[in-house]
Amino acid sequence: MDDTVKNMAKSKNTRVIPGYHLTLGIVVTMLSVIVLIPLASVFMYSIRISPREFLELITKENVRNAFVTSIGSSFLAAVFNTVFGLIVAWTLVKYEFPGKWLLDGLIELPFALPTAVAGITLSKLYSDSGFFGKALAKAGIHVAYTQTGIVIALIFVGLPFVIRAVQPVLEKMDGQYEEAAFMLGASPKKTFFKVILPELRPALLTGFGLAFARGIGEYGSVIYISGNSAKNHTQVVSYVIMQKLSYIDYASATAIALVMLVISFVLLLFVNIVQMKQSQRTNLL
Amino acid sequence: MSEQQKMEKSKKRTKICLITITVAFLVLMLVVPLVSVLASSLREGFGFYIQAITTEYVRSALKVTILATVIAVLINTFFGICAAWLLTRFSFKGKQVLATLIDIPFSISPVIVGLAYLMTFGRLGWFYPVIRAFNQFFGTNIRITFAIPGVVLATVFVTFPYVSREIIPVLNAEGKDEEEAAALMGAGGFTIFRKITLPQMKWSLIYGIILCTARALGEFGAVNALSKTRGETFTLPLEIDALYMSGTETSITAAFAVSSILVIIALIILFARNFIEHRYKNKN
DSSP: OHHHHHHHHHTTTTOOSSOHHHHHHHHHHHHIIIIIHHHHHHHHHHHTSOHHHHHHHHTSHHHHHHHHHHHHHHHHHHHHHHHHHHHHHHHHHHOOOTTHHHHHHHTTHHHHSOHHHHHHHHHHHHSTTSHHHHHHHHTTOOOTTSHHHHHHHHHHHHHHHHHHHHHHHHHHHTTHHHHHHHHTTOOHHHIIIIIIHHHHHHHHHHHHHHHHHHHHHOOHHHHHHHOOOTTTTOOOHHHHHHHHHHTTOHHHHHHHHHHHHHHHHHHHHHHHHHHHHHHHHHHHO | OOHHHHHHHHHHHHHHHHHHHHHHHHIIIIIHHHHHHHHHHTTTOHHHHHHHHTSHHHHHHHHHHHHHHHHHHHHHHHHHHHHHHHHHHOOOTTHHHHHHHHTGGGGSOHHHHHHHHHHHHSTTSTTHHHHHHHHHHHTOOOOOTTSHHHHHHHHHHHTTTHHHHHHHHHHHHHOSHHHHHHHHTTOOHHHHIIIIIHHHHHHHHHHHHHHHHHHHHHOOHHHHHHOOOTTTTOOHHHHHHHHHHHOOHHHHHHHHHHHHHHHHHHHHHHHHHHHHHHHHHHHO
């Protein structure tokens, strides 16, 4: 105890609570060893690749197609999840119906369920002999081993993001905005699009960005349902990296990974900016 | 019909419409897949199910999975508490950068994590000569990639921010007045932590540990890049992959049987999550 008091006196009186240097040391060391140094190794390796070679590696036809497939499917899935996520969040907050507690409790299933389990389950359900696949096949729609399958898998893994971002905002909004709009004579439609939707926009964008980012890097839930055929453009970027790794083609794997890191970094930055603006706004209120 | 009645009617229609969409969407996307795993796992009967989840491979995979999960939870809980203490109790330069760096593993594809460890500890990695020199000097045979340490490290990486992310907002909201008062009255760091900070973050800490466990148990992509020996370094998700990929009708059923273990754990985790959230809401 005496030591603490002495240390306190020494440390310019700004840090009364002990443990600053200790925790700083622990946090920086662990972060470096587990996260930063391994990631830096990827960058270090990529420096050894010449710019021309780098460009060649990432513009190969199958790599380009994989990027288009991953980004396109993730975007579609994120849009889908934003629309349905808003509907689901709205319903769960505003209405009461039997079985609501069960559905509300299941929303985070995609986070709790291992991706490989989700992957084989969806693949089986949507294959032409599966529960959904059979009915869809009769209508001439094939989901498994097509890009539609990739989108379905990404909708599954991204489902909780928008719902969980929007729900708390809707809960806090109570009825006052709607009441005010109603008093001023706005129709329910106008109230929704002019009053409620703008309030929800940051939460929707955050959820969209997180679901999009998650989808681009997704591996386990996608590879079973996608079929992974270069010809049909059903290879995702993560699959291509894994393929290069098993061929010990580390240069290609690193180059592709680097592009992917940049994309997810940009998306993360976008989400952070949206959240910062949101907190600035709430601080003003 | 008056304007008021018309409005009520249209409101009711919207309500029914939205509830129908929500229920249909969630049942199709969540409930059906959940039921389907459990149904598929029992397709060949209960005897087969028991047999499928007790094979040599599955038992070995279960051991590796539990080992990796326990180590990941221990390391990340310790890290999470240190990081939360540092980020919520002190202000210093570069704090925001540090907080962002801690969250990196959230936004990185697990496959890239596997790649990063191969680039560091694998044959081409810059750390490989160090391991080799160590092994030569001490006569040991330590390997990281394609061995248990690699599996554990990758699991620690992907779950790295899970505990800290849950407790930081709670400690931020509680503020540091109580700790400061205690420190000024002469309480030591550990006493402050045990008597003040720990009770404040109890539920979010438990929730963080639950989430960390869930993610660690299910990690697939990163481990897939770093583990190649079935029956030795495979985790449960990798064993499921191997069973499913062998493609015969019975091995696919076996894959679902092994999956059902993880599904049941996932359901327990969801239950615990809802229970804790409920308690937390009631408290506030």
